[in-house]
Amino acid sequence: MTAIESAPAAARRERVRDPAPDPGTAGLLRPHIPGFAAVVILQIAGALAGLAPLLAVVELGRTLLAPGPIDAGHVRTVVIAGAAGLLVRLVCTATSSGIGHLVDTDVQLALRRRLAERLGRAPMGWLSRRRTGELAKVVGDDVSAMHPLIAHTPGELTAAFVVPAASLIYLLTVDWRLTLITLIPVALALMLVPLLMLPARAREQREFEAAMGRIADSVVEFVQGIAVVKAFGGSQRAHRAFITAVDDFVGTFLRWVRGMSPIAAAMRLVLAPPFVLLVVLIGGAVRIASGGLAPADLLPFLLLGLGLTAPVAALGHGFDDVTAAGRALGRVKEVLSVRPLPEPERPVTPSGHRVELRGVRFGYEEDREVLRGVDLVLEPGTTTAVVGPSGSGKSTLVRLLPRFFDPAEGAVLLGGADLRDIAADELYRRVSFVFQDVRLLRASVADNIALAVPHADRDAIVRAARLAGIHDRVMELPRGYDTVIGEEARLSGGEAQRVALARALLADTPVLVLDEATSFADPQTEQAVRRALAGLGGDRTILVIAHRQETIAGADTVVLLEDGVITEQGAPAELLRRGGRFAAFWRAHDPRQAGERRPAHDPAQAGAYDAAQAGERQGEEAR
Numbered sequence: 001m002t003a004i005e006s007a008p009a010a011a012r013r014e015r016v017r018d019p020a021p022d023p024g025t026a027g028l029l030r031p032h033i034p035g036f037a038a039v040v041i042l043q044i045a046g047a048l049a050g051l052a053p054l055l056a057v058v059e060l061g062r063t064l065l066a067p068g069p070i071d072a073g074h075v076r077t078v079v080i081a082g083a084a085g086l087l088v089r090l091v092c093t094a095t096s097s098g099i100g101h102l103v104d105t106d107v108q109l110a111l112r113r114r115l116a117e118r119l120g121r122a123p124m125g126w127l128s129r130r131r132t133g134e135l136a137k138v139v140g141d142d143v144s145a146m147h148p149l150i151a152h153t154p155g156e157l158t159a160a161f162v163v164p165a166a167s168l169i170y171l172l173t174v175d176w177r178l179t180l181i182t183l184i185p186v187a188l189a190l191m192l193v194p195l196l197m198l199p200a201r202a203r204e205q206r207e208f209e210a211a212m213g214r215i216a217d218s219v220v221e222f223v224q225g226i227a228v229v230k231a232f233g234g235s236q237r238a239h240r241a242f243i244t245a246v247d248d249f250v251g252t253f254l255r256w257v258r259g260m261s262p263i264a265a266a267m268r269l270v271l272a273p274p275f276v277l278l279v280v281l282i283g284g285a286v287r288i289a290s291g292g293l294a295p296a297d298l299l300p301f302l303l304l305g306l307g308l309t310a311p312v313a314a315l316g317h318g319f320d321d322v323t324a325a326g327r328a329l330g331r332v333k334e335v336l337s338v339r340p341l342p343e344p345e346r347p348v349t350p351s352g353h354r355v356e357l358r359g360v361r362f363g364y365e366e367d368r369e370v371l372r373g374v375d376l377v378l379e380p381g382t383t384t385a386v387v388g389p390s391g392s393g394k395s396t397l398v399r400l401l402p403r404f405f406d407p408a409e410g411a412v413l414l415g416g417a418d419l420r421d422i423a424a425d426e427l428y429r430r431v432s433f434v435f436q437d438v439r440l441l442r443a444s445v446a447d448n449i450a451l452a453v454p455h456a457d458r459d460a461i462v463r464a465a466r467l468a469g470i471h472d473r474v475m476e477l478p479r480g481y482d483t484v485i486g487e488e489a490r491l492s493g494g495e496a497q498r499v500a501l502a503r504a505l506l507a508d509t510p511v512l513v514l515d516e517a518t519s520f521a522d523p524q525t526e527q528a529v530r531r532a533l534a535g536l537g538g539d540r541t542i543l544v545i546a547h548r549q550e551t552i553a554g555a556d557t558v559v560l561l562e563d564g565v566i567t568e569q570g571a572p573a574e575l576l577r578r579g580g581r582f583a584a585f586w587r588a589h590d591p592r593q594a595g596e597r598r599p600a601h602d603p604a605q606a607g608a609y610d611a612a613q614a615g616e617r618q619g620e621e622a623r
């Protein structure tokens with residue numbers, strides 16, 4: 001355990017405000033319970049009122065078929081009652097639907113606000129691993145996809161169950177035997193349901209979904225890799241993968257249809273109105289012939305019997321929409337459950353901008369450490385270049401400074417304060433960065449550069465752009481610095497990186513972190529960065545992942561990172577003189593030396609480095 005981890009770690013845990021876990025969707029829906037209740041109550045009232053016209057027809061039938069003179073007053077009352085019921089139903093269902101849609105709008109707004117707030121506090125490391133489109137889909141499409149679930153399902157389900165339940169109670173009061181006969185189609189449909197759930201059907205369903213997935217994969221693969229496939233003349237092969245997936249699908253689909261279609265057809269048949277009417281008519285005829293039922297009493301069974309099948313049909317209806325909404329809800333919940341990096345309760349102000357990493361350990365996954373105990377000091381006014389083989393943890397190391405992640409063990413200190421004790425806005429006033437995934441906003445070039453300094457004047461913006469080597473290119477754009485990126489002009493990767501560099505230079509933070517691999521995407525950018533670094537000077541603390549020998553040679557300190565540990569550090573010239581691991585690394589990556597002596601892939605050069613690495617590993621094991 002390092003000195004840092006002990007007491008202060010526990011004390012800090014007490015001081016940080018670990019944000020309360022997200023209340024989840026239930027918490028989000030709670031304020032809207034009155035709205036949902038109004039939807040359900042109005043639907044129940046509307047559904048019951050909707051029975052009035054049917055019952056009025058039944059009553060009219062009974063009155064008209066009854067022997068003797070017709071009571072005109074009674075007929076008028078029945079007609080008015082039926083019409084009133086219809087009107088109440090219309091008003092109730094329209095109001096219920098209106099409230100349902102208002103609740104939906106409110107819920108969607110609340111969800112989007114909650115998502116925006118969560119994304120605003122999500123760790124940058126988490127955000128940087130996600131594509132912008134992926135998150136935009138969650139905030140946009142996935143929230144919209146919940147519309148059927150919120151606006152329609154509560155009302156529709158209520159109506160689908162209230163109408164048959166009320167009808168059933170009424171029919172039972174008329175003739176319970178014929179009521180049971182009327183329920184035969186529903187009973188038959190329910191008896192068919194277990195057949196849909198047989199293991200064979202479940203297997204066919206899984207195979208069907210897997211085959212659909214294979215088709216989707218082959219299409220995505222083809223589209224994503226289209227440039228590579230074309231360049232290497234493999235389009236026939238890629239097409240073949242798609243054709244094979246489709247051929248496989250045909251067989252699977254036929255098996256699925258053969259298994260499902262007889263059951264689905266039987267269900268449709270027994271729930272179809274002609275079948276229901278046939279059952280009611282046969283049952284009714286038998287009851288009337290046996291003298292157990294008055295002919296006029298058959299009427300309510302003919303009118304209401306059809307409605308009894310509604311709940312079974314409702315179970316299938318809208319099922320796809322609801323499952324899609326459920327999946328969308330799952331993705332929304334996943335984003336809502338991202339834990340923000342804890343903010344300090346009593347923030348500390350750093351004094352100065354000396355950066356120190358003490359015993360830093362970090363891994364993306366539980367059982368695999370990427371940084372295995374890094375101790376490093378970055379003095380103000382110096383440039384430190386991090387070098388090392390691919391995958392050694394360079395990007396991970398530098399991303400700890402702008403707090404993309406927190407170390408699992410150890411600490412990163414700025415001006416003597418643990419980054420976890422510094423308020424986020426304070427930290428970003430002191431640390432700026434330019435990494436690989438440059439993201440520009442759909443805003444003017446000037447606004448993009450002045451992101452961190454919104455009130456910067458045009459002269460300052462132009463100065464930063466000149467320093468970053470992007471000014472001339474900006475002047476070629478249709479409206480210069482007012483050109484909206486992504487709308488009026490598109491920038492290349494290197495140009496976007498130079499805009500990001502100008503942004504970082506204008507922010508003028510005392511600590512600057514750069515990933516040279518990207519910044520050096522093209523020769524102009526490479527020069528711009530080197531000029532900028534040389535020009536910055538002062539007592540800035542600069543940390544750069546260096547790939548070019550010029551950058552390494554120009555740094556005050558070079559740090560060789562291998563497999564998550566610093567194996568050598570010091571002034572570059574001194575390290576070269578020493579002839580150790582860094583010198584071997586340098587020689588193995590020096591194109592001039594390789595060109596002078598041997599072919600570019602100089603096994604001897606690489607071999608020297610590999611041998612040094614192997615020797616060190618053995619030494620480590622021995623220790």
Ligand SMILES: Nc1ncnc2c1ncn2[C@@H]1O[C@H](COP(=O)(O)OP(=O)(O)OP(=O)(O)O)[C@@H](O)[C@H]1O
Nearest residue numbers: 129364365370388389390391392393394395396397
């Ligand atoms: N987001 C991530 N999730 C899981 N593992 C990751 C993630 N980012 C990096 N890694 C792993 O961490 C290790 C170190 O990666 P890192 O990008 O820090 O190395 P690097 O030295 O910067 O490599 P390069 O020079 O190739 O960019 C690698 O093994 C990589 O696979």
